[in-house]
Amino acid sequence: MTAVNATTPFGRRPMTLGQISRQMAVRAAKPESSVHKWHVFQDVREARELLGATDRSLAILNALLSFHPETTLGGEAELIVWPSNEQLAARANGMPATTLRRHIAVLVDSGLVIRRDSPNGKRFARKGRGGEVEQAYGFDLSPIVARAEEFKELAEAIRNEKKAYRVAKEQLTLLRRDIVKLIEVGIEERVPGNWGRVQQSYQAIVGRLPRSAPRQSVEDVCADLHALCSEIREVLETFAKTQNPVANESHSGRHIQNSNPDSNYESKNGLGQNKEAGSDAAETDNVRSLPKRELPLGIVLEACAEIRELAQGGAIRHWRDLLATAEVARPMLGISPSAWRDACGAMGEQHAAITLAAIYQRAGQINNAGGYLRSLSDRAKEGKFSTWPMIMALLRAKLDAQKSAESAGEREARGGTEDGERLQVSSKLLATLQRPQPR
Structure with a gap:
């Protein structure tokens, strides 16, 4: 059988x-x-x-x-x-x-x-x-x-996919590093261009990448970053040719000059009108009488409302959000990484972010933000600088502007919409703002 x-x-x-x-x-x-x-x-x-x-x-x-x-x-x-x-x-x-x-x-x-x-x-x-x-x-x-051959082909496809994903991640890391450093070169060397917009374009491209992105998404982001990197490199190379026709770094006067972090670009002696623009904060020599507690984040954001425009999602809920937003605003203000590191070391990261937010709020009145920040960092090292007077000055200016607007009839012209935007402060804070500031 x-x-x-x-x-x-x-x-x-x-x-x-x-x-x-x-x-x-x-x-x-x-x-x-x-x-x-x-x-x-x-x-x-x-x-x-x-x-x-x-x-x-x-x-x-x-x-x-x-x-x-x-x-x-x-x-x-x-x-x-x-x-x-x-x-x-x-x-x-x-x-x-x-x-x-x-x-x-x-x-x-x-x-x-x-x-x-x-x-x-x-x-x-x-x-x-x-x-x-x-x-x-x-x-x-x-x-x-x-099915041995089928299993072998499937395993080979998996290995190829893993290799392609690893290569895409490596390319993403290299492109991000190149773009960030090239933008810093453009800012530090004062290359003509809207570097703030370039920074925002870079953030927008990287923001499309989820935390656990598939290979196709990584490759799409890499393609956009590669195009942006090519544009930045072309601008820098074109500028380098006009500044250094010999193309020899050892004979490039511009390269030697700007390699000094304390060059005229951010020199303390070249502030000009910056000293006048921040006199309420920079000329406060005696900080012992100021409040010892930390500035509330809400008061900082009331005084420096424009910094919210750069925040991811348009909201700043924690101090870490303010620190991340300050990293975005720094290159837009033309502040070099060395000046920012000095400020963080002298004031601490939180107070450095508050100072940068205040500088961004008054960017139209400050010609040399990098030099101004270095000057404040030096005063902080000597114990002669606090962020309290700077923020109080901005709040006082905002209150004065509201009073002027109300007296001129702008409240009625806007149909009463200003009630929701009116700055609300406590009685104690209002008394502090109305108190004459030390000179």
Whole structure:
């Protein structure tokens, strides 16, 4: 009597067209084909997401492969193994029985093994007089041989995708670094151009990138950043040719001059009208009588409302939001990274951000924001500067402007909309604002 291999599962387990097609693929495999089972298992492990397998199901497949004595699996050999659930769980690191059954079903659905169930659902082998296996019921490992090339191609596709994603991430990092440093060069070297708008364009492109971005999104952002970087580099190279025709850095007077962080661009002695524009803050020599508590963020934002325009989403809710917005405003004001580091070191990051927000609020009255910030940093090192008078001066100016607007009838001309924009201060703060400031 000819032995019959079961093609349908035992009991209530359903049969699907997918299982039938995979059994057809096994029967169509070349009898002379042979594979190294652990090499194929490595390909299956790399392509498990495309195959629909899980890490637990692969642990079971590893155990099933270990029950076959041969390392090389051939198309002509009998590739059925029949371990019990207890034996299989022991080799699968003690996996619980319910988990074992669930992930065996995943292996079958993925087409990695085929069930060859006995009439009663038990797994066993019937042997002849010579000890050879005549009939076996259990798990058929033939798909490992029949689909070996498919698994290899899927694993290669996964490796190529990972490589492409890694290259895209590297390109993104390099482009971001290049653009940021090239913008700083344009600002420090005073290259003609709207560098604030360039900074905003860069932030807008990078802002499109989600935290866990797919490769296609990373490549799209890289393409836009590459175009922006090319434009910036072209502007800088064109300017460099006009300033240094010899193209020799050792003979470039401009390069030597601007390599000094205390050059005329941000010189303390070249402030001009800046001293007058910030006299309420910069000329306060005695800060002992000022409040010892920190400035509330709400008061800072009332005094420096224009800084909100640069914030991501137009909102500043925490001090870290103000610090991030100050990093955006710094290159727009023409403040070099060295001047900003000096300010953070002298005042602390929070007070440096407050100072920069105040400078941005009065940017139209300050000709040299970088030099002005260096001057305030030097006064802070000597203990002669506080952000309180600077913010109070801005609030006082805002209150005076509101009083002038009301007396001139602008409130009625705007249809009463100014009530929602009116600056609201407490009585104690109002008394502080009306108090004569120390000179």
